[in-house]
Amino acid sequence: MAACPDMEARLDLHAAGALEPEETVPLLQHVESCAGCREALAQSMEVLSLVALPAPTAAEKAAQDTVPQRALEMWKRERMSQALRRRTVGSLLAAAAVVAAMVLMPGMPRPWTTNGGSTAEPADVDAEARAVEAQTLADFEAWAGLEPLEGGATWEDEESFEDLESWDDDDLLGETL
Known part of the structure; x- marks a missing residue:
């Protein structure tokens, strides 16, 4: 005997355990009174028991x-x-x-160029550096009120040592710049 057409889907859902509780009670009442639906439910449960997975092993659970x-x-x-x-x-x-x-962007300062916008030659850079150094030394001498240094004077000159010997160490300690 065949199951009722409107109950077939519900029977399969109930056999799989996927039927809502409020729908289960009327379905079970119908199964008690209908032999075709009872037989279809038993077949569905048998088929689903065949495809049930075995319990997972400890490694699978982990x-x-x-x-x-x-x-x-x-x-x-x-x-x-x-x-x-x-x-x-x-x-x-x-x-x-x-x-x-x-x-x-034009007019932005570039570290690889000079003010003229072209790269400077190495010889020009050395000459320019020497000129700046000479000017700096002259400015320092003018600021300190010193006589310009003589180009040929060395520490080996006897006159330089005579000046140093006349200084007393105690005099040097009290002087500050």
Whole structure:
């Protein structure tokens, strides 16, 4: 005998344990009075018992228990690598923007050029450095009220040592600049 057409889906759901509790009571009342539905329910339960999975082993249970933790760790690693990629790309874009601004904006000071806008020759740089050094020394001498240093004077001159010998060490300690 065949099951009632409007009850077939409910019978399968009940056999699988997926039927809502408020629908189970009327279905069981109908199964008691209908032999076709009783037979269909028994067949559904038999088929489902054949496809039931065996109980999980201890290793399977342990693996299932660690799934949430592993998923969280993978998610964190992925987020960290995404953040690192974003920071790297951002840094590269910022560096590119600075380089583009330096190259494309006229009038911006460039460390590789002189005031004239062209690169200076090494010989000109040495001569320029010597001129600045000589001017700085002259300015210092003028500020200190000193006589310009003689180019040929050395410490080996006898006159220089005579001046040093006449100084008393006690006199030097009391003097300040």
